[in-house]
Amino acid sequence: MLGLDDCGTDEACRLRALGLCEGTSVSVIDSRHAMVLDVRGTRLALGSAITASITVQPLPAVRSARG
Amino acid sequence: MSDLAVSVVEITPPTLPPASDPSVLRLALVGNPNTGKTTLFNALTGLRQRVGNFAGVTVERVEGFFRTASGTRVSCLDLPGSYSLSASSPDEQIALEVLLGRARDGWRPDVVVVVADSVHLERNLYLLSQVLEVGVPVVLALNQMDAAESNGIRIDIPELIHELGIPVVPMVAKRGQGLDALGRACEMAVTLPVPVRKFALANVVDEALAPIVSELEVAGFKPSAARLEALRLMSVQHAEPHLAHVAGLDDVRKHAANTLAQIGLAPQRLESDARYGWIGEVIARTTTTREQYGRSISDRIDSVTLHRVFGPVLFIALMAIVFQSVFTWAAPLQDAIERGIAALGAMVGSWIPVGELRSLVVDGIFAGVGSVLVFLPQICILFLVIGVLEDSGYMARAAFLMDRVMRRVGLHGRSFIPMLSGYACAVPGIMATRVIENRQDRLATIMVVPLMSCSARLPVYTLLIGSFVPVSTLPLGFGLQGLTLLGMYLLGTLTALGVAAIFKRTLLKGPVRPMILELPSYRWPSLPTLGVTVWQRAMLFVRRAGTVIMALSIVLWAMATYPRTAPDPQLSDVAQQEQQLEQSVLGRVGKVIEPVVRPLGYDWKIGVSIAASFAAREVFVSTMGTIYGVGGDDDNAAALGERLKAEVDPITGRPVYTTLVALGLMVFYVYALMCISTTAITVREAGGGRVGWSWAGIQFGYSLVLAYGAAWLVYNVGRALGFGG
Numbered sequence: 001m002l003g004l005d006d007c008g009t010d011e012a013c014r015l016r017a018l019g020l021c022e023g024t025s026v027s028v029i030d031s032r033h034a035m036v037l038d039v040r041g042t043r044l045a046l047g048s049a050i051t052a053s054i055t056v057q058p059l060p061a062v063r064s065a066r067g
Numbered sequence: 068m069s070d071l072a073v074s075v076v077e078i079t080p081p082t083l084p085p086a087s088d089p090s091v092l093r094l095a096l097v098g099n100p101n102t103g104k105t106t107l108f109n110a111l112t113g114l115r116q117r118v119g120n121f122a123g124v125t126v127e128r129v130e131g132f133f134r135t136a137s138g139t140r141v142s143c144l145d146l147p148g149s150y151s152l153s154a155s156s157p158d159e160q161i162a163l164e165v166l167l168g169r170a171r172d173g174w175r176p177d178v179v180v181v182v183a184d185s186v187h188l189e190r191n192l193y194l195l196s197q198v199l200e201v202g203v204p205v206v207l208a209l210n211q212m213d214a215a216e217s218n219g220i221r222i223d224i225p226e227l228i229h230e231l232g233i234p235v236v237p238m239v240a241k242r243g244q245g246l247d248a249l250g251r252a253c254e255m256a257v258t259l260p261v262p263v264r265k266f267a268l269a270n271v272v273d274e275a276l277a278p279i280v281s282e283l284e285v286a287g288f289k290p291s292a293a294r295l296e297a298l299r300l301m302s303v304q305h306a307e308p309h310l311a312h313v314a315g316l317d318d319v320r321k322h323a324a325n326t327l328a329q330i331g332l333a334p335q336r337l338e339s340d341a342r343y344g345w346i347g348e349v350i351a352r353t354t355t356t357r358e359q360y361g362r363s364i365s366d367r368i369d370s371v372t373l374h375r376v377f378g379p380v381l382f383i384a385l386m387a388i389v390f391q392s393v394f395t396w397a398a399p400l401q402d403a404i405e406r407g408i409a410a411l412g413a414m415v416g417s418w419i420p421v422g423e424l425r426s427l428v429v430d431g432i433f434a435g436v437g438s439v440l441v442f443l444p445q446i447c448i449l450f451l452v453i454g455v456l457e458d459s460g461y462m463a464r465a466a467f468l469m470d471r472v473m474r475r476v477g478l479h480g481r482s483f484i485p486m487l488s489g490y491a492c493a494v495p496g497i498m499a500t501r502v503i504e505n506r507q508d509r510l511a512t513i514m515v516v517p518l519m520s521c522s523a524r525l526p527v528y529t530l531l532i533g534s535f536v537p538v539s540t541l542p543l544g545f546g547l548q549g550l551t552l553l554g555m556y557l558l559g560t561l562t563a564l565g566v567a568a569i570f571k572r573t574l575l576k577g578p579v580r581p582m583i584l585e586l587p588s589y590r591w592p593s594l595p596t597l598g599v600t601v602w603q604r605a606m607l608f609v610r611r612a613g614t615v616i617m618a619l620s621i622v623l624w625a626m627a628t629y630p631r632t633a634p635d636p637q638l639s640d641v642a643q644q645e646q647q648l649e650q651s652v653l654g655r656v657g658k659v660i661e662p663v664v665r666p667l668g669y670d671w672k673i674g675v676s677i678a679a680s681f682a683a684r685e686v687f688v689s690t691m692g693t694i695y696g697v698g699g700d701d702d703n704a705a706a707l708g709e710r711l712k713a714e715v716d717p718i719t720g721r722p723v724y725t726t727l728v729a730l731g732l733m734v735f736y737v738y739a740l741m742c743i744s745t746t747a748i749t750v751r752e753a754g755g756g757r758v759g760w761s762w763a764g765i766q767f768g769y770s771l772v773l774a775y776g777a778a779w780l781v782y783n784v785g786r787a788l789g790f791g792g
Contacts, residue, residue, distance in 0.1 A: 014583055019193070039190075
């Protein structure tokens with residue numbers, strides 16, 4: 001589950017167009033200081049500056065369909 | 068159509084039908100990146116493409132032509148790929164303007180084809196949902212159906228057509244499947260009613276947006292497009308150029324945003340929530356995905372390519388292969404071309420009686436053209452290899468890996484590909500910087516791309532290393548010559564990073580934009596598509612370089628031949644040539660330049676060759692060839708190398724060219740910007756006009772200073788350390 005911190009920049013706008021909105025279900029594939037997320041079937045690599053303003057909370061165990 | 072139908076009809080741009088010709092169907096092609104849009108475009112138009120620029124901006128305009136199965140002529144405009152309609156970069160602005168029918172050259176689309184990746188349909192529908200409201204007939208091309216099938220994704224096409232209200236064409240563009248159906252769908256689409264928004268906003272939202280909508284309608288927008296823009300503007304922070312003419316828009320927009328905020332609806336989320344809400348339902352009703360247990364192939368490959376340790380190792384290995392392939396694979400082709408041109412030149416020369424004309428044709432034109440064509444194999448191979456890496460999806464991973472390194476010097480991961488392209492030729496490298504949205508990052512990259520040793524420097528390196536670096540072998544099988552070459556390349560690369568860091572801290576100060584990069588699924592690259600791209604780039608290069616270099620070669624030949632002096636019969640043949648040379652225009656210019664290059668250890672002959680090669684580096688070798696009389700029939704670098712080694716300073720009696728001089732000269736060439744094409748493209752990409760020229764000037768200036776300084780250092784420090792000179 002996603003919480004998006006800031007709401008005003010170009011990046012937030014891009015992320016939304018890509019389907020990354022508050023409350024979206026994502027699968028975290030890789031998280032070091034940069035993150036690779038699976039959002040609505042798309043693999044997104046996000047730089048550390050952005051990942052700092054993203055909070056991901058684990059969903060209760062659900063088998064997610066990989067698309 | 069069993070195989071990809073690439074119609075090799077014309078190489079030169081075809082005659083354009085007039086913009087308002089009613090018998091031509093005008094098609095705008097849009098879509099997310101990585102959907103195979105370019106493949107589709109190439110499949111439809113083959114080589115009947117015309118590449119230019121949109122009026123007044125640096126965005127590339129690619130228009131192609133084809134006929135549908137029923138004979139309709141179509142003019143197809145390939146718009147830059149994007150995830151949504153917006154105006155946050157020049158590319159996207161242009162796309163939006165064209166779609167809204169406000170393109171400056173008056174090109175208005177009759178139908179829009181949205182190319183979507185069937186595997187990632189949900190995200191692709193975002194752009195489609197926006198395009199549906201533009202007020203122009205739309206067709207959805209569902210590409211990569213083969214990948215969808217192998218991933219277990221089933222799409223109910225009739226249901227999708229019903230949901231969207233537009234024709235939907237499943238396709239596999241790289242195999243040429245679906246092209247005819249697409250043509251038919253476009254012809255049909257223009258007869259259907261124009262599509263509209265398929266979902267409804269809450270009443271309060273409609274009311275809040277109404278003032279914006281009416282302002283836009285007053286300004287000439289169609290009602291549907293006005294609603295699209297109104298909703299879109301809720302998430303936009305800054306003024307958009309294509310809306311600048313709408314009076315009072317900013318106030319109305321802010322007012323609407325406030326109204327919405329007050330009732331608890333965050334304006335920035337409005338559009339994405341509304342659209343994805345609708346999209347979610349459409350997907351649920353039309354798509355079924357076979358549950359996949361375990362990870363997909365792409366993920367498994369990624370576990371290696373993005374691995375903490377293996378990732379970078381694999382990356383370096385691949386880069387080494389890229390580098391190596393450009394030299395080893397190209398070599399036999401280059402030899403063949405060189406020999407071919409020499410033979411052709413000799414043959415043509417034998418038809419012309421000995422004299423001025425023959426000299427001009429053989430020594431001037433053939434030598435000049437030959438020195439350009441010799442690069443074709445390298446450039447083609449490099450573009451091909453880079454194309455394979457990009458199409459397969461690996462480039463995105465490479466950009467991701469490089470991002471960390473790039474960030475330390477203040478650059479973007481996206482700067483990586485332009486810089487890599489610079490190894491072939493700075494011109495496409497600089498053009499590739501368009502993917503970098505932020506202007507500061509983009510300019511910084513443009514400034515340093517020329518430092519990546521392009522293939523034009525290769526003849527200079529080859530000549531000098533071949534003649535002056537001993538062929539000794541070091542441990543581990545490395546050769547000294549190979550290492551020197553590698554050293555030159557590394558020097559350029561490391562300096563590029565350093566200079567970029569300096570630019571980002573001074574003239575181009577600014578934070579590096581955070582990275583959002585899509586990692587597409589891995590897929591097999593389509594060789595025919597690649598072939599078309601490589602061919603186009605190659606032709607562009609040959610045409611540009613060929614004209615400049617050919618013209619230069621003729622001019623230089625003239626400068627070296629005139630004014631003619633009566634040869635002194637007492638001197639030997641070689642000495643007579645020397646005398647003639649010194650009396651010619653070229654010689655006199657060289658003498659003037661000599662004091663400037665003496666501190667670097669060069670004589671006037673090198674000086675004048677350097678001066679001549681400022682237009683194009685390859686000219687260095689051909690000018691030296693002209694000066695040493697090694698041209699025409701006997702055009703080969705080994706002979707020239709021998710002549711260089713034998714050259715003795717008449718005053719001191721010592722060799723003019725030593726290894727140290729050669730090294731210093733190579734370093735000069737690593738840094739100096741000597742390419743009219745690069746300057747021209749920098750002017751354009753940096754913004755054109757005064758701004759463009761200023762940046763090109765800075766680029767040229769700093770490289771020259773760097774070149775002179777470094778060459779001076781190498782030569783004089785080397786001398787001081789006793790390496791001879």
